[in-house]
Structures are given as C-alpha cells and as structure tokens.
Amino acid sequence: xxxxxxxxxxxxxxxxxxxxxxxxxxxxxxxxxxxxxxxxxxxxxxxxxxxxxxxxxxxxxxxxxxxxxxxxxxxxxxxxxxxxxxxxxxxxxxxxxxxxxxxxxxxxxxxxxxxxxxxxxxxxxxxxxxxxxxxxxxxxxxx
Amino acid sequence: xxxxxxxxxxxxxxxxxxxxxxxxxxxxxxxxxxxxxxxxxxxxxxxxxxxxxxxxxxxxxxxxxxxxxxxxxxxxxxxxxx
Numbered sequence: 098x099x100x101x102x103x104x105x106x107x108x109x110x111x112x113x114x115x116x117x118x119x120x121x122x123x124x125x126x127x128x129x130x131x132x133x134x135x136x137x138x139x140x141x142x143x144x145x146x147x148x149x150x151x152x153x154x155x156x157x158x159x160x161x162x163x164x165x166x167x168x169x170x171x172x173x174x175x176x177x178x179x180x181x182x183x184x185x186x187x188x189x190x191x192x193x194x195x196x197x198x199x200x201x202x203x204x205x206x207x208x209x210x211x212x213x214x215x216x217x218x219x220x221x222x223x224x225x226x227x228x229x230x231x232x233x234x235x236x237x238x239x240x
Numbered sequence: 241x242x243x244x245x246x247x248x249x250x251x252x253x254x255x256x257x258x259x260x261x262x263x264x265x266x267x268x269x270x271x272x273x274x275x276x277x278x279x280x281x282x283x284x285x286x287x288x289x290x291x292x293x294x295x296x297x298x299x300x301x302x303x304x305x306x307x308x309x310x311x312x313x314x315x316x317x318x319x320x321x322x
Contacts, residue, residue, distance in 0.1 A: 105243075108241040108242075108243075108244070109241070109243055109244050109247060111241060111244075112241040112242075112243070112244025112245070112247075113244045113247060113248060115241075115244070116244060116245065116248050116255060117248075121257060122257055122258070123258075123259055123260065123261065124258060124260070127314055130310040130311055130313070130314040131314050131315075131318055132311050132314075132315070133315055133319055134318055134319065144284070144288055144289060144292075147289045147293075148288075148289060148292050148293050150293075151289055151290060151292070151293025151294075152293050154293065155290075155293045155294045159294075172294070173291075173294070173296070175281070175298060176296075176297070176298060177298070178297065178298055178301050181279045181280070181281075182279075182280055182281065182298060182301060182302055182305075183280075183301065183302075183305050184279060184280075185275075185276050185277070185278065185279025185280025185281065185302075186276065186280035186282075186287070186301075186302040186303075186305035186306040186309070187276070187305050187306065187308075187309045188272050188275060188276030188279065188280070188309075189272065189273055189276030189277050189280050189283060189306050189309070190276070190305060190306030190307065190308065190309025190310040190312075190313065191272050191276070191309045191310075191312075191313045192268070192269045192270065192271070192272025192273035192274075192276055193269075193273060193284075193306060193309075193310045193313075194309065194310040194311070194312070194313025194314045194317070195261070195265060195268060195269040195272070195313060195317065196259075196261040196265060196266050196269035196270070197261070198266075198269060198270075198273065199273060199277075199283050199284050199285075200273065200277060200283050200285070201241065201283070201284070201285050203270075203273075204241050204242060205241050205242070205244055205245060206245075206257065206259075207242065208241060208242030208243060208244060208245045208246070209245035209255065209257065210245075211257060211259060213259040213261065213263070213266055214259065216263055216266045216267060216270070217266045217267075217269060217270040217273075218270065219270065220266065220267040220268075220269070220270025220271050220274065221270040221271070221273050221274035221277075222274060223270070223271060223274060224270060224271040224272065224273065224274020224275040224276075224278075225274040225275070225277070225278050226274075227271075227274070227275050228274070228275050228278035228279060229278075
C-alpha cells in the first residue's frame, strides 16, 4: 500500500512539475525545438534542472541495494548502443517535433481533459502496440 | 500524473493550454512517439533526465538523436514547408 501511495505522489509531483514548468504546452516545447526561429530555451533549463536533481538522486541510489521503501534497488543495466536505440530515438524525435508532445506531458494533458491529447495518447498506445506485435513476430522467428 | 492538472487548478487556478496541431497530425505524431520510444527504450524523461543523470552513454546517444530529429523536424515544418 505504501508503494501505491508513493507511486501516486511521485506521479503527482512529476505532473505538477511538467505543468508549472510549461512543458505540457506544445507551443513552449516547439519553441525550444525551433532553433532557427524565435528560440525558447526553457526546455533546456527544465531538463538541466531535473538532471541536477537526478545526479544527486542517482548518486545516492547507486550506493544502495534497497529503495527507501525497502524494495530492491533496480537500476538499468543495458549498455549497448545499437540501431534500435538510434532509429527509435530518431523516430521519437520526429514525432515530438511534429506535435510538440512526448509521453509524459501528453498524459498530463489528457488528465486536463484535452481532447487532442486523448487522440495523441491513443495513437501513441497504438504505436506501442505495433512495437509489441513486431517484437513478438521477430522472436517467434527465432531472430 | 492524470490528477496533477486537477491539483494545479485547485492550488493555482485555470491553466491555459493550446494545441495547434490538427487531428491527423496528432495521430501521425502519436504513432511515431509510441513506436519510437519503445524501440529507443526511452524518451525525454527516461533518457533525457534519468539517463543523463546516471551518466549513461546509451542515453546520451539517444538524447542527441531525438533532440536532433526534433530540431530537424521543426525546421522542416516551420521554415521549409511553411
């Protein structure tokens, strides 16, 4: 139960941070990506601030074997840089540049009742489903 | 995350948000983001924030890739096609 509550509170704080920093506003995001136009550096500052906090948090986390709530500390271990990582990130970046939405802000906007966010999230889930399907096929072929 | 806008409204007030993209554009964007974040194993939060905070070379590459793609896409849409 404690874990459910902490998960909810963490999501709430993250969502609030996204709203307050303006990251749920596609206009602000696209303003950052519009490097040759009227450039809005806000997103870089938001990400920079978050990374500063994260540097501290992960430094602490790396030294622990359990989380603060007593669960096993599980940090990512993948180290390979492959085609999937690069192509996937390029595709994600293209989609991001088209509508100014990425997963987190889109979900928060959905919570705000934005119909367009709902369409985006739906399409995103379909895209994720397509990945699952392709992966299952790939594995079935023993690739 | 879904509840955050409600809390924001209670604490701060109404929050104006404009989404200019058309419905069709949103579908294409969503599909790309959905499939791209799965193959890329992350997004601005996963690679950009957590990955960079962990000093992960994998996340640095991913972040440079999606930032580059984002910059290029907006450049094409706003300054080439427009």
